[in-house]
Amino acid sequence: MPNRVDLEMSVEPAQNEFQTAEYLSKKCERLERQLVREKAIRLEAEDIAEHGLRDLFLSRERLELLNRVSSFANDCEEPRDALQFAINEICEAAEWPVGHALIRKGPVGDARLEGTDIWAAQDQDLSFPFMEASRTLVAWPCASTPGRLFLETKPTWVTDIHAQSGFTRSSAAMRSGLRSSISVPVIMGHELVGALEFYQTDTVEPKPEFLELLLQIGIQIGRVFKRRKHADILRENAATDSLTGLPNRLAFEKEVR
Structure with missing residues (x-):
C-alpha cells in the first residue's frame, strides 16, 4: 500500500x-x-x-x-481650337465619356451660353441624342447648369443631372445613358466667355482637386479668348478712321478687292 x-x-x-x-x-x-x-x-x-x-x-x-x-x-490663336483640344484631353485623361463646349454670345444684359459642334464622345451613336440637344442649346443665366456659371464662375459638379431642377436636356441625357456632370467656366479676366461640360454614365461624387484642375484649365483657355479679342480690336482700329469712326481707306480697298 x-x-x-x-x-x-x-x-x-x-x-x-x-x-x-x-x-x-x-x-x-x-x-x-x-x-x-x-x-x-x-x-x-x-x-x-x-x-x-x-x-x-x-x-x-x-x-x-x-x-x-x-x-x-x-x-493657339483660335478659341474654338483651344476648346476642342481641352475637351479631347480631359475626356481621355479623366475617362469621362462625353465632353462639350459652349461659347458666350451677346452683350451684358443679353448674355447667354450657346451650344457648339465642339464635341468629344466615346460612343457617338449612343451620345447622338444628347449631342443634338446640346448643339442647339441656349443657356441663359439661371440656377441650373450651365447657366449657373454666369452667377458663380467656378466649376459645378452635379452628381445626378436628372434630379437637377431646370435641366432642359434631361430626357436626351437619359436616352444617352448620362448621369453626372461637371460644368467649367472659361474665364477672361473676370468675364465668362465660354464653358466646358463633361458627362459620366454613373453617379460620381465630387473631387475637389479635379475641380481645381478644371478651373485652371478654364483660365488658360480664357487667355486665348483674350488674345483673339485684342487681335480683333487691332484689326478694327487699323480699318477705322480715328476721328470719325468711319471705315478708312484700308477698309475701302479691302471691300473693293
Whole structure:
C-alpha cells in the first residue's frame, strides 16, 4: 500500500502538466493576438503607401494634363481650337465619356451660353441624342447648369443631372445613358466667355482637386479668348478712321478687292 509521500509524488506531475498546458495555451493566444495586430499594422502601412503612390500618380497626371492644355493655349490663336483640344484631353485623361463646349454670345444684359459642334464622345451613336440637344442649346443665366456659371464662375459638379431642377436636356441625357456632370467656366479676366461640360454614365461624387484642375484649365483657355479679342480690336482700329469712326481707306480697298 503506497504511503503518503508516494501519493503526493504521483499527483505532482499531473498538476505540473496541467499548468504547463495552460501556460502554453495562453502563450499561443498572446502570440496569435500579436500576429493579428502586426498584420493589421502591416496592412494599414501598405494601404497608406498604396494611397500615397496613387495620389502621387494622380497628381502627376493632373499636372501633365494642365501642362498640355497650357502649352497648346500658349500657341493657339483660335478659341474654338483651344476648346476642342481641352475637351479631347480631359475626356481621355479623366475617362469621362462625353465632353462639350459652349461659347458666350451677346452683350451684358443679353448674355447667354450657346451650344457648339465642339464635341468629344466615346460612343457617338449612343451620345447622338444628347449631342443634338446640346448643339442647339441656349443657356441663359439661371440656377441650373450651365447657366449657373454666369452667377458663380467656378466649376459645378452635379452628381445626378436628372434630379437637377431646370435641366432642359434631361430626357436626351437619359436616352444617352448620362448621369453626372461637371460644368467649367472659361474665364477672361473676370468675364465668362465660354464653358466646358463633361458627362459620366454613373453617379460620381465630387473631387475637389479635379475641380481645381478644371478651373485652371478654364483660365488658360480664357487667355486665348483674350488674345483673339485684342487681335480683333487691332484689326478694327487699323480699318477705322480715328476721328470719325468711319471705315478708312484700308477698309475701302479691302471691300473693293
